[in-house]
Amino acid sequence: MRVLVAGASGVLGRRIVQQLVARGHTVVGLVRSETAEATVRSLGGEPRTADLFDSEAVAQAADGCDTIIRAATAIPTKVRTGPADWAMNDRIRREGTRSLVAAATHVGARAFLQESVVWAVGTLDGKPFDEDAPPAGDPILASALDGERIAREAGSAHGFDALALRCGGFYSADSWHTRILAESIARGRPVLIGRQGPVWSFIHTDDA
Numbered sequence: 462m463r464v465l466v467a468g469a470s471g472v473l474g475r476r477i478v479q480q481l482v483a484r485g486h487t488v489v490g491l492v493r494s495e496t497a498e499a500t501v502r503s504l505g506g507e508p509r510t511a512d513l514f515d516s517e518a519v520a521q522a523a524d525g526c527d528t529i530i531r532a533a534t535a536i537p538t539k540v541r542t543g544p545a546d547w548a549m550n551d552r553i554r555r556e557g558t559r560s561l562v563a564a565a566t567h568v569g570a571r572a573f574l575q576e577s578v579v580w581a582v583g584t585l586d587g588k589p590f591d592e593d594a595p596p597a598g599d600p601i602l603a604s605a606l607d608g609e610r611i612a613r614e615a616g617s618a619h620g621f622d623a624l625a626l627r628c629g630g631f632y633s634a635d636s637w638h639t640r641i642l643a644e645s646i647a648r649g650r651p652v653l654i655g656r657q658g659p660v661w662s663f664i665h666t667d668d669a
Contacts (some may be wrong), residue, residue, distance in 0.1 A: 463487045463536030465526040467513055467561055468533030469506060472636055472666055473576060477532055478506040491522055491533075513553065516560040523564040531561050531608075538637045547601050554608035562615035562623070570621050573612050575593035576669075577625040579662055580636035581605040592627070628669050636666060 464481055468474040481488045482505035487577035490501035498508040509522035513533055513636050523529060535549040558575060565573045581602045583603025596606055609625040616623030632639045645651075 462528060463488045463489065463526045464478040464528045464530060465491060465509075465518075465561075465564070466530045466532055467491040467509070467557065468531065470500040471532060471534065472631060472633065473534075473669055475500065475504060476666055476669070477530060478504045482506060488528060489520065489522060493519070495581050513557045514560055514564045518601060520564040520567040523561075523568045523570070523639050525557045526568055527570050528572045528574065529560060529565045529570050530560055531573075534576065536637075540641070542601075547604075551604035555603040555611065557664065558608040558611045562619075565621055566615065566619040572622040574623065574624045574626065575608060575612055577605045577609055577627045578602065578642055579627040579629050581609075581627060626669070629664045631666045632663050632669060633666040 462481075462642075464486055466474055466477050466481075466488055469478050469488070470492055474490070478488045478490055478501060488501075488504075490497075490504075490506040491511055491513065492498045492501055492508045493510065493512065498510065501508040511518035511522045513519065521552070531553075532626040533553050535553055539546065561575075562573055564570075580597055580599070582592070582594040582616040583597050584594070596603075612623040612625065630638060634640075
């Protein structure tokens with residue numbers, strides 16, 4: 462299998478490249494910098510430089526690929542965030558997904574897989590929910606559902622499988638959110654997550 466991975470040098474993308482290569486697949490990693498290029502190459506992947514929002518360049522990078530994965534994100538590395546902090550991440554989820562599904566269509570890919578988030582659906586009262594739950598209603602998460610819809614509609618129209626993995630929060634030694642929580646605990650600062658009795662779903666990045 463030949464796989465294009467967008468976001469190949471990120472926390473999740475690095476693991477995707479490494480694990481696919483270990484299983485004998487050929488991986489093309491979409492990158493924007495020399496540092497990212499070196500990272501992908503060190504993991505056994507084939508780096509291809511392209512702007513995610515340049516659909517023509519992405520389609521060229523995807524040539525020969527039968528699967529495309531969007532692991533690209535721009536999650537803010539700060540504790541308190543507002544809509545402006547999420548603007549680039551929203552753009553990746555919407556425009557980036559459009560660019561990638563256009564590439565999937567162009568090269569005749571069989572499957573498109575993208576990272577999404579578990580909090581995009583469900584209620585805000587902490588009750589259990591599944592994948593059929595209605596949208597959570599948080600404006601910051603609207604782009605996650607938009608990205609899922611864009612891929613799903615493209616897959617239906619052009620005959621490829623479009624899948625979304627709604628992951629929980631990542632924890633690993635190289636995850637910013639893990640490090641900031643660990644640093645707070647080490648300094649004796651309280652770590653408060655939501656109101657009393659919240660449940661925060663985590664998944665180790667190796668398992669994602």
